[in-house]
Amino acid sequence: RKEVEQDPGPFNVPEGATVAFNCTYSNSASQSFFWYRQDCRKEPKLLMSVYSSGNEDGRFTAQLNRASQYISLLIRDSKLSDSATYLCVVRPSGGTSYGKLTFGQGTILTVHP
Amino acid sequence: GAVVSQHPSWVICKSGTSVKIECRSLDFQATTMFWYRQFPKQSLMLMATSNEGSKATYEQGVEKDKFLINHASLTLSTLTVTSAHPEDSSFYICSARGTGTAWTDTQYFGPGTRLTVL
Numbered sequence: 749r750k751e752v753e754q755d756p757g758p759f760n761v762p763e764g765a766t767v768a769f770n771c772t773y774s775n776s777a778s779q780s781f782f783w784y785r786q787d788c789r790k791e792p793k794l795l796m797s798v799y800s801s802g803n804e805d806g807r808f809t810a811q812l813n814r815a816s817q818y819i820s821l822l823i824r825d826s827k828l829s830d831s832a833t834y835l836c837v838v839r840p841s842g843g844t845s846y847g848k849l850t851f852g853q854g855t856i857l858t859v860h861p
Numbered sequence: 862g863a864v865v866s867q868h869p870s871w872v873i874c875k876s877g878t879s880v881k882i883e884c885r886s887l888d889f890q891a892t893t894m895f896w897y898r899q900f901p902k903q904s905l906m907l908m909a910t911s912n913e914g915s916k917a918t919y920e921q922g923v924e925k926d927k928f929l930i931n932h933a934s935l936t937l938s939t940l941t942v943t944s945a946h947p948e949d950s951s952f953y954i955c956s957a958r959g960t961g962t963a964w965t966d967t968q969y970f971g972p973g974t975r976l977t978v979l
Contacts, residue, residue: 789952789973789975790972790973791954791970791971791972791973792905792954792970793970794967835904835905848895848907848910849895849905849907849956849968850907851904851905851906852904853903853904854904
């Protein structure tokens with residue numbers, strides 16, 4: 749089983765649509781969770797951290813369910829510029845794994861006019 | 862925000878040659894840098910963790926003698942792909958960890974280096 753699993757998509761949605769991505773992780777000791785976005789042939793960029801209480805940043809809402817080891821990202825009112833690959837990222841707790849990030853395979857989103 | 866640069870941004874080389882990739886933190890000191898590799902349509906895979914002044918820690922399955930890492934200063938880490946072969950062609954990305962606690966530190970990614978081995 750992969751440490752971080754995502755539905756690879758692709759998701760093709762019209763502008764203005766709401767789209768949700770899911771992610772599961774296998775290491776119950778994981779401490780920190782993030783969503784990154786990666787544009788084609790570019791480096792990943794941090795979109796938002798994910799907290800147990802859930803957090804929102806404009807059109808983006810992230811949720812974490814530690815009991816189910818499940819992370820989600822909701823994008824409302826999709827824009828053309830949201831087209832990218834969205835990466836679910838998990839960081840384990842300290843010790844020898846300190847600082848290491850584990851990336852999911854990414855979910856491709858294409859927003860069309 | 863913090864900036865991490867990589868050089869070169871792309872390189873094409875012949876099979877059997879060695880290629881050095883530099884990763885620099887431009888406006889902060891990074892005691893730890895990470896090297897990732899990404900093959901087409903796949904996600905980033907951590908290759909090694911580079912610590913300033915000490916030996917790098919390699920992930921399982923990554924050959925330390927093939928991928929030489931040197932972290933000689935707080936702002937520079939280098940990855941040398943020795944005797945490169947076509948299967949080493951990939952997108953190599955570094956990240957640098959800023960200061961902070963184990964729970965709050967942030968990793969800043971470089972723009973990546975695209976290596977093509979002919």
